Amino acid sequence: MPGEGVNKVSQAEPIRFAYWVSNLSGGQVVSDIEQSTGWSTEYNISLAQQAEKLGFEYALTATRFLGGYKAEGQHESIILTTAMLQATKKLRVIAAVLPGIWSPALLAKLAITADHLSNGRWAVNVVSGWFKDEFTAMGEPWLEHDERYRRSEEFIQVLKGLWQPDPFTFKGDFYRVNELAYKPLPIQKPHPEIFQGGNSSAARQMAARVSDWYFMNGASIDVLAAQVREVSQEAARHGRKVKFAVNAFVIARDTEAEALAVRDDIIRLADPEALDGFAKAVQQAGLATGDKLGMWAQSRKQDLVQPNDGFKTGLIGTREQITERILQLKQIGIDLVLVGVLNYDWELTQFGEQIIPLVRQAEQGDSSQQAA
Ligand SMILES: Cc1cc2nc3c(=O)[nH]c(=O)nc-3n(C[C@H](O)[C@H](O)[C@H](O)COP(=O)(O)O)c2cc1C
Numbered sequence: 001m002p003g004e005g006v007n008k009v010s011q012a013e014p015i016r017f018a019y020w021v022s023n024l025s026g027g028q029v030v031s032d033i034e035q036s037t038g039w040s041t042e043y044n045i046s047l048a049q050q051a052e053k054l055g056f057e058y059a060l061t062a063t064r065f066l067g068g069y070k071a072e073g074q075h076e077s078i079i080l081t082t083a084m085l086q087a088t089k090k091l092r093v094i095a096a097v098l099p100g101i102w103s104p105a106l107l108a109k110l111a112i113t114a115d116h117l118s119n120g121r122w123a124v125n126v127v128s129g130w131f132k133d134e135f136t137a138m139g140e141p142w143l144e145h146d147e148r149y150r151r152s153e154e155f156i157q158v159l160k161g162l163w164q165p166d167p168f169t170f171k172g173d174f175y176r177v178n179e180l181a182y183k184p185l186p187i188q189k190p191h192p193e194i195f196q197g198g199n200s201s202a203a204r205q206m207a208a209r210v211s212d213w214y215f216m217n218g219a220s221i222d223v224l225a226a227q228v229r230e231v232s233q234e235a236a237r238h239g240r241k242v243k244f245a246v247n248a249f250v251i252a253r254d255t256e257a258e259a260l261a262v263r264d265d266i267i268r269l270a271d272p273e274a275l276d277g278f279a280k281a282v283q284q285a286g287l288a289t290g291d292k293l294g295m296w297a298q299s300r301k302q303d304l305v306q307p308n309d310g311f312k313t314g315l316i317g318t319r320e321q322i323t324e325r326i327l328q329l330k331q332i333g334i335d336l337v338l339v340g341v342l343n344y345d346w347e348l349t350q351f352g353e354q355i356i357p358l359v360r361q362a363e364q365g366d367s368s369q370q371a372a
Helices: 041-054 077-086 104-117 132-137 145-162 201-210 221-237 256-268 272-284 319-331 347-371
Strands: 016-020 058-060 092-097 122-127 168-171 176-180 194-197 213-216 243-249 336-340
Touching: 016 347, 041 077, 041 347, 058 336, 077 092, 077 104, 077 122, 092 104, 104 122, 104 145, 122 145, 145 168, 145 176, 145 194, 145 201, 194 201, 201 213, 201 221, 213 221, 221 243, 221 319, 319 347
Parallel strands: 016 058, 016 336, 058 092, 092 122, 122 194, 194 213, 213 243, 243 336
Antiparallel strands: 168 176
């Protein structure tokens, strides 16, 4: 049965919400559909201020250095997170970081200052990468899929080593550190939260061993439940618990038909050339693993119009249908829903004002039923 015996502890807690920071041009879909949105630094700071008032607990940036399929312009994730943190009071902001591009000792130090600037609200999403051309353009070697994960795991080990008080030495295949002890230490204990993106077998094993959070591409309830089960069981073997987050593209309209029509328009107006470029690039990621479990290994072209398979999670319909689906996600052990929308100008507000309250109401109903 999906979700059986899974992640029971966190089920008592309210499900949390994150939104995708709009730091890439072109929005969250590879489509020429009209969007009311922006991607400037000012736009993102103002969005962060609104989002924390609306009940979003986290914001996730993307890291991209190169256009190629849409996203022709990009703001850098680490600097942007610090600006967003400075302008907010509660929001936790997650910086996406590519180990092949950043040194972990450097990032660990930047993170400590960001953590202090924000009184403990900075977090990292370690992404192992799929975009070979980006690495080539930056003059960095492109490693084979599972080697990228071996490097990411060392990266996280170094971060953790430098976020604790004792002098730290590490002699890995990718990184070396000698008797280094940072001062000050981060405010967050034991350390800033570590998220990871990536769903292949290598990603699952890495999450079980070292990550605090496992971010999933959008998928059906059954596919998500299977990942939650597998990663939880593997983590338990290491004496650990991992929390789960899933990407979802939200389209809330008065009727289900209207919401589905918006999704169909997004797909109909997909930019075929950009989509082809993306489909080709992700061959470097999910499909390349051979285990057919990686992100995008099971994606069709129309799924890729939302590059993180966000349509598949099924948060498309009326407010009530979306609420129902979010509760199902919670039941299978999802702790956090990552929301992307078409029109950032009004759809995040709509989600915060109209859907989060319905979810909270339903959660309270659930807990009073349990108490009775
Ligand atoms: C929620 C989420 C966010 C991600 N953000 C980024 C990103 O900002 N930049 C990037 O290059 N990859 C990003 N990725 C993809 C990861 O780099 C991932 O390691 C890669 O696609 C390989 O996935 P696989 O392990 O499933 O093959 C993200 C993945 C997820 C699930």
